[in-house]
Amino acid sequence: MIRPMVNRDSQFFWDGTAAEELRVQQCNSCGELRFPPGPACPSCGALDRGHVVTHGTGTVFSYVVHRYPAVPGKELPIVIALIDLDEGVRMVGEVVDLADDQIEIGMPLRVDFREIDDDLTMPVWRKM
Numbered sequence: 360m361i362r363p364m365v366n367r368d369s370q371f372f373w374d375g376t377a378a379e380e381l382r383v384q385q386c387n388s389c390g391e392l393r394f395p396p397g398p399a400c401p402s403c404g405a406l407d408r409g410h411v412v413t414h415g416t417g418t419v420f421s422y423v424v425h426r427y428p429a430v431p432g433k434e435l436p437i438v439i440a441l442i443d444l445d446e447g448v449r450m451v452g453e454v455v456d457l458a459d460d461q462i463e464i465g466m467p468l469r470v471d472f473r474e475i476d477d478d479l480t481m482p483v484w485r486k487m
């Protein structure tokens with residue numbers, strides 16, 4: 360399968376999924392949450408960064424159903440959603456165990472965790 364890139368800015372996120380926590384980066388200077396993670400705060404420019412553990416719940420802002428082309432390690436179709444977390448940040452994720460004609464804008468979702476191997480646990484989303 361295609362593996363996500365893990366670097367200094369995103370290590371905390373993947374450490375979180377391994378612990379079954381959905382973490383979002385937070386600026387230690389102004390408190391703003393941001394996703395995707397990066398070295399500097401887009402609001403205040405501070406480099407001092409931490410994270411919060413979210414509740415792992417959100418709603419569908421938008422979605423696509425991917426039917427073609429093939430994705431290594433995946434059975435198609437897959438449902439990919441933009442999810443507005445209750446904490447106010449938006450992230451992309453795969454919605455599982457839901458027929459591709461069942462997803463709707465505004466649908467409440469809850470995160471779950473899928474252990475791929477010893478080094479990688481992926482967040483996936485399920486209908487609440």
Ligand SMILES: [Zn+2]
Binds near residue numbers: 387389401402403
């Ligand atoms: Zn800031």
